[in-house]
Amino acid sequence: MMVRMARPRNRDYEELRRELVDAGGRLLAAEGPAALSTRRVAGEAGVSTTAVYNLFGDKAGLVREMFLAGFERLAAAFAAVPRTGDPVADLLALGRAYRASALANPHLYELMFGRPVPQFQPDAETGALIRPTFDTLVAAVARCVEEGAFAPAEPHDVAVKINALAHGLCSLELRGALGGTDEARHHWDSAFEIMMRGLAGR
Known part of the structure; x- marks a missing residue:
């Protein structure tokens, strides 16, 4: 027994x-x-x-908890970002928090955004639990649009593009493809500066 x-x-x-x-x-x-x-x-x-x-x-439950833990840590990093009077600065701060969370949890990052365990597919309940992290990004973009910092646009669509940029940069950095820490930070800053200018219509 x-x-x-x-x-x-x-x-x-x-x-x-x-x-x-x-x-x-x-x-x-x-x-x-x-x-x-x-x-x-x-x-x-x-x-x-x-x-x-x-x-x-069981093992499947462990994998699910690993997946959720990665997003819990990302949500905590987002929650630690203070709100200021500058919506674009706040959005950029979320980007930096995303990067910091990925660098602090590289062992969970691929599971969060890839499929390294073929048998694991997040169900609807799991998807609902991780949704607030993306909603935080959408809300930050909406504030930039509402306050005139960005040209008129659908916040969700813009958030998808920003998320794709951040994910691409993180994936490259975690694989050592962006050089050392300082070089990687330069690539991050440059990429987001270009994107922010485009979103502002400049």
């Missing part, structure tokens, strides 16, 4: 969840989906597989 582990205290639960999510992300990034077993993940975190099953249900 399987002996189930007692549910950890609230703080321990969150710490263990993060450790297992990060362990899974590191294995996935370093060795691919074949390495992503409950046994390997548990071993990386120094716990038994029972902890993985108790917290996530």
Whole structure:
């Protein structure tokens, strides 16, 4: 008979969840989906597989939590961006927060925006949970349009384009294709400066 582990205290639960999510992300990034077993993940975190099953249900549940954790961290980075009187500066700050979150969580980034685990496909409920991060971007663009900083445009369409630019730059930087940190930052600043000028109609 399987002996189930007692549910950890609230703080321990969150710490263990993060450790297992990060362990899974590191294995996935370093060795691919074949390495992503409950046994390997548990071993990386120094716990038994029972902890993985108790917290996530199974491997599929773990992958889903890894996916959601990446977006939770992105949402926290967005939430930390202060609102100022300059809507364009605030939008650019969101871009920098996006980059910082990707650089801090490179082991989760590919799972967030790619399909490194072929069996994982976010369902409608999961999609609804991650939607607020994109909605934050749409709202920031809408403010730029409403305050006249951008030429009249549909905020959602503009947000899609900005998101595509940020994702492309992040993907290249994480693969070392933008050079060192300073060079990569220069490419980011230049690309967004050009895009902002275009959106402003200049």
